[in-house]
Amino acid sequence: xxxxxxxxxxxxxxxxxxxxxxxxxxxxxxxxxxxxxxxxxxxxxxxxxxxxxxxxxxxxxxxxxxxxxxxxxxxxxxxxxxxxxxxxxxxxxxxxxxxxxxxxxxxxxxxxxx
Amino acid sequence: xxxxxxxxxxxxxxxxxxxxxxxxxxxxxxxxxxxxxxxxxxxxxxxxxxxxxxxxxxxxxxxxxxxxxxxxxxxxxxxxxxxxxxxxxxxxxxxxxxxxxxxxxxxxxxxxxxxxxxxxxxxxxxxxxxxxxxxxxxxxxxxxxxxxxxxxxxxxxxxxxxxxxxxxxxxxxxxxxxxxxxxxxxxxxxxxxxxxxxxxxxxxxxxxxxxxxxxxxxxxxxxxxxxxxxxxxxxxxxxxxxxxxxxxxxxxxxxxxxxxxxxxxxxxxxxxxxxxxxxxxxxxxxxxxxxxxxxxxxxxxxxxxxxxxxxxxxxxxxxxxxxxxxxxxxxxxxxxxxxxxxxxxxxxxxxxxxxxxxxxxxxxxxxxxxxxxxxxxxxxxxxxxxxxxxxxxxxxxxxxxxxxxxxxxxxxxxxxxxxxxxxxxxxxxxxxxxxxxxxxxxxxxxxxxxxxxxxxxxxxxxxxxxxxxxxxxxxxxxxxxxxxxxxxx
Numbered sequence: 001x002x003x004x005x006x007x008x009x010x011x012x013x014x015x016x017x018x019x020x021x022x023x024x025x026x027x028x029x030x031x032x033x034x035x036x037x038x039x040x041x042x043x044x045x046x047x048x049x050x051x052x053x054x055x056x057x058x059x060x061x062x063x064x065x066x067x068x069x070x071x072x073x074x075x076x077x078x079x080x081x082x083x084x085x086x087x088x089x090x091x092x093x094x095x096x097x098x099x100x101x102x103x104x105x106x107x108x109x110x111x112x113x114x
Numbered sequence: 115x116x117x118x119x120x121x122x123x124x125x126x127x128x129x130x131x132x133x134x135x136x137x138x139x140x141x142x143x144x145x146x147x148x149x150x151x152x153x154x155x156x157x158x159x160x161x162x163x164x165x166x167x168x169x170x171x172x173x174x175x176x177x178x179x180x181x182x183x184x185x186x187x188x189x190x191x192x193x194x195x196x197x198x199x200x201x202x203x204x205x206x207x208x209x210x211x212x213x214x215x216x217x218x219x220x221x222x223x224x225x226x227x228x229x230x231x232x233x234x235x236x237x238x239x240x241x242x243x244x245x246x247x248x249x250x251x252x253x254x255x256x257x258x259x260x261x262x263x264x265x266x267x268x269x270x271x272x273x274x275x276x277x278x279x280x281x282x283x284x285x286x287x288x289x290x291x292x293x294x295x296x297x298x299x300x301x302x303x304x305x306x307x308x309x310x311x312x313x314x315x316x317x318x319x320x321x322x323x324x325x326x327x328x329x330x331x332x333x334x335x336x337x338x339x340x341x342x343x344x345x346x347x348x349x350x351x352x353x354x355x356x357x358x359x360x361x362x363x364x365x366x367x368x369x370x371x372x373x374x375x376x377x378x379x380x381x382x383x384x385x386x387x388x389x390x391x392x393x394x395x396x397x398x399x400x401x402x403x404x405x406x407x408x409x410x411x412x413x414x415x416x417x418x419x420x421x422x423x424x425x426x427x428x429x430x431x432x433x434x435x436x437x438x439x440x441x442x443x444x445x446x447x448x449x450x451x452x453x454x455x456x457x458x459x460x461x462x463x464x465x466x467x468x469x470x471x472x473x474x475x476x477x478x479x480x481x482x483x484x485x486x487x488x489x490x491x492x493x494x495x496x497x498x499x500x501x502x503x504x505x506x507x508x509x510x511x512x513x514x515x516x517x518x519x520x521x522x523x524x525x526x527x528x529x530x531x532x533x534x535x536x537x538x539x540x541x542x543x544x545x546x547x548x549x550x551x552x553x554x555x556x557x558x559x560x561x562x563x564x565x566x567x568x569x570x571x572x573x574x575x576x577x578x579x580x581x582x583x584x585x586x587x588x589x590x591x592x593x594x595x596x597x598x599x600x601x602x603x
Contacts, residue, residue: 013411013414103413
């Protein structure tokens, strides 16, 4: 088990998820705040799971998914979004959670993917 | 000139002509009759007088011949006296004739001639009487009688001749009168016939000049009624119809302007409405997104607080539940907004509508809600997720309208074409002024309402090709969904 990376433009959200991961003994390899940072982090750590927010300034979640999938087709994403109208190709992402979501559910999915 | 003036003037002209012709006919006929009357009367009097003269002359002669020389003096004198009376009568008639002749001075010679001839006759008669009275001799008497015969023949032949002339004249006059009558009659017939033809012709022309433009106007007006404003009522005459054509044409032009204006207004209104919706959509979506992030943070951090606490009592605090419930409520409001603004495509599946309604009541159970369903399950092709949202909204609305003793009845019926679902509540009803705006987005009478519930319901039902209507006393929201797939939009 390598761990996860968490990417969201809101630092509080990233920190909150990080806390939960720590509570569950899941290693947080890195934290990012936009799509490009997500790509850089992924290249660096190649984590088991990417917990990714969709709407971010400049480089959004969709950018990161596309770019990472190109180089690392095996990458696993859990998308957390306030929007419900994002459309992904089958298999591109493992799960989509709509805010506000139950943290237990996120933890459950992460554990499954590790 | 006005048409009415034209009609009045032409009828007046015709009436005056008719009147003149009538009077002319009447007077000419009267004139002819008078002339005829006078002439005939005169001629007849003359002929009658001449007839009397002829008769009396014969009597005159008869008495003279009857005078017998051998008779007694007394009887002779009686005979002579009779003759004198006849002779006087003859003279009187000749004078009468003279009197008649005064009217025709150019013919006055007749009475003069008659007088002369009578005088000659009288001479011959007196000679004969003398001879007979004195009884000269047979020879002498015969001679005198021959003289008398000659005189009488001359007298009578003159009278006969003249009577013939008079008769001829009378016949001529009668012929002339008849001819005049015939002429007058033909003139009257001719003029009356032409008058009739003129009246008929002008009637046709005038009515044609009225009815032809009216027929064209009818065609024009029916075109306008069909919405064709490109027509024109072409009528250049300077009468009522001409003026009406101008007014009519300007009316079409104005109507066209109004229609265009209305269309523009309609488009603008629709644009405004669309803009309103777009703005609501954008605002709503942004608000929803902006709310969901902090909501998520609150929810997760409350959870974090609970989990990281070492105090078991603290972990079980009911405040956590209340915070969670509040978050869920906000989340529901956000969902509501998103339900409305989200342009979700229908995902149609054959669905058991009765089941949806039953679980709707079970999920929101309270004892005030009743459900009336037909025995057989109602099946319909619909987007059950969206319909469920609409039904939840309608049920929530109905429940909010009633008090503790009130009730809500959900009723579903099915006919050949549609499925009808009614949400009836025993609430106070909807204020009349709100009935028309109740389905407008952002309309709400409740402080905590988003004003999107009913708008969203209507949107969902209409997407299914159905209708959402409302009626008062009791308040019933009626959903009509078409069974046929073809009617789905």
